[in-house]
Amino acid sequence: MAEAVREIVAEVVAPAPLLEVWAAWTTEEGARSFFAPECRIELRPGGAYEMFFDLSAEPGKRGGEEMVVLALQPPVMLSFTWNAPPSLPEARSQRTHVVVRLRELAAGETLVTLRHDGWGEGGEWDAAFEYFSRVWGGVVLARLKRRFEGTPAE
Numbered sequence: 001m002a003e004a005v006r007e008i009v010a011e012v013v014a015p016a017p018l019l020e021v022w023a024a025w026t027t028e029e030g031a032r033s034f035f036a037p038e039c040r041i042e043l044r045p046g047g048a049y050e051m052f053f054d055l056s057a058e059p060g061k062r063g064g065e066e067m068v069v070l071a072l073q074p075p076v077m078l079s080f081t082w083n084a085p086p087s088l089p090e091a092r093s094q095r096t097h098v099v100v101r102l103r104e105l106a107a108g109e110t111l112v113t114l115r116h117d118g119w120g121e122g123g124e125w126d127a128a129f130e131y132f133s134r135v136w137g138g139v140v141l142a143r144l145k146r147r148f149e150g151t152p153a154e
Contacts (some may be wrong), residue, residue: 006129007117010137014112016148018104021112022075024144025100034147035140036063045069049080061086067095076102082116084128091124112141 014021024030031039036051046068053063070079079099084091096118103111114136119129 005117006119006121007115008129008133008136009116010114010141012112012137012141012145013105014110014145014148015108016110017108018102018110019075020148021102021110021144024147025078025102026072026074034143041069043069043072045071057086070097084124085131088124088128088131091120091128094120096128112144114141 014024016024024034026041026043028039028041031041031051036053038052038055040048040050040052042048049064049067049069051064051067055062059065064082067081067083070081072078077099079097081095082098083093083095086092096116099115101113101115103113105111116132116136119125
């Protein structure tokens with residue numbers, strides 16, 4: 001019997017049409033509205049998908065640097081590489097895999113499902129897994145929802 005894949009799954013219903021939610025994930029203006037204060041997005045396989053969280057940090061420690069788009073199917077699927085926070089250098093030197101899927105539930109409502117896999121086990125891998133288990137749903141997707149509700153991000 002195959003072992004279960006270690007993955008994080010987070011979901012939110014965004015109170016917005018599918019195309020608006022797609023634009024939030026796939027344009028620099030959209031990503032700055034909920035994900036990170038600065039970013040670089042080149043929407044093509046192999047293109048940049050970088051999110052900069054700490055603009056005062058030295059290069060290499062600002063956030064999701066050197067991340068790339070793996071695949072996309074507009075307007076319903078985006079996949080990109082990801083790394084661990086700078087405080088976890090061993091795990092940060094490697095890449096994991098994120099897939100964001102969008103599904104329109106009703107007019108003005110979009111289900112966002114985020115899956116994050118590619119995890120090792122033990123040490124910094126466990127710390128990174130625990131960190132993102134909290135952050136994807138509790139911070140990133142929560143900010144996405146608040147962005148469309150028109151309430152300020154925390």
